[in-house]
Amino acid sequence: xxxxxxxxxxxxxxxxxxxxxxxxxxxxxxxxxxxxxxxxxxxxxxxxxxxxxxxxxxxxxxxxxxxxxxxxxxxxxxxxxxxxxxxxxxxxxxxxxxxxxxxxxxxxxxxxx
Amino acid sequence: xxxxxxxxxxxxxxxxxxxxxxxxxxxxxxxxxxxxxxxxxxxxxxxxxxxxxxxxxxxxxxxxxxxxxxxxxxxxxxxxxxxxxxxxxxxxxxxxxxxxxxxxxxxxxxxxxx
Numbered sequence: 001x002x003x004x005x006x007x008x009x010x011x012x013x014x015x016x017x018x019x020x021x022x023x024x025x026x027x028x029x030x031x032x033x034x035x036x037x038x039x040x041x042x043x044x045x046x047x048x049x050x051x052x053x054x055x056x057x058x059x060x061x062x063x064x065x066x067x068x069x070x071x072x073x074x075x076x077x078x079x080x081x082x083x084x085x086x087x088x089x090x091x092x093x094x095x096x097x098x099x100x101x102x103x104x105x106x107x108x109x110x111x112x113x
Numbered sequence: 114x115x116x117x118x119x120x121x122x123x124x125x126x127x128x129x130x131x132x133x134x135x136x137x138x139x140x141x142x143x144x145x146x147x148x149x150x151x152x153x154x155x156x157x158x159x160x161x162x163x164x165x166x167x168x169x170x171x172x173x174x175x176x177x178x179x180x181x182x183x184x185x186x187x188x189x190x191x192x193x194x195x196x197x198x199x200x201x202x203x204x205x206x207x208x209x210x211x212x213x214x215x216x217x218x219x220x221x222x223x224x225x226x227x
Binding site: 033101 | 146148154155156157172215216217218221
């Protein structure tokens with residue numbers, strides 16, 4: 001079945017440093033979504049990417065979808081303590097509206113002052 | 114505008130018992146998906162309900178079953194509980210008719226099996 005891996009599993013940075021998490025799927029994706037889960041919380045939707053090579057920005061966050069639609073990345077510039085949490089990518093392999101979402105293994109980000 | 118609500122928040126059961134978890138979707142949503150999230154892992158898709166039918170299913174045994182009611186709320190039932198079923202169970206809702214929409218998650222039910 002479809003597998004979605006993320007690296008690194010964990011990263012600890014000092015506030016102000018940059019952070020990147022990478023997401024790789026075993027199959028070609030129709031679209032990919034990114035979620036953030038704070039400690040003790042539930043996943044919260046950040047963004048969806050659909051087109052090959054697509055790049056989207058949300059303030060300090062930059063999301064990319066690979067040309068082959070099998071990988072994606074999330075880059076955070078100048079991290080803040082509010083960025084702490086686990087970041088998950090989640091991909092859909094099918095084109096149907098009911099195609100299931102497969103979550104990645106997640107990258108846990110810790111930010112200290 | 115109420116978001117996704119789940120009940121109960123915590124539950125403790127013993128091996129072999131059965132459990133029912135409940136979910137009310139976000140107002141205006143018609144699709145409910147259930148996920149199992151073990152500690153330190155990503156959510157694993159269990160199944161999705163739309164129009165009171167199971168539309169998609171992940172790699173979970175038949176011990177996991179569900180139901181969707183006419184008001185779009187949903188239940189997840191797990192029979193013959195195993196220690197490995199201990200996890201956070203998340204419900205997520207979306208509006209299927211608009212295509213691949215983001216999932217809106219509830220706070221989850223933390224299930225512990227003794």
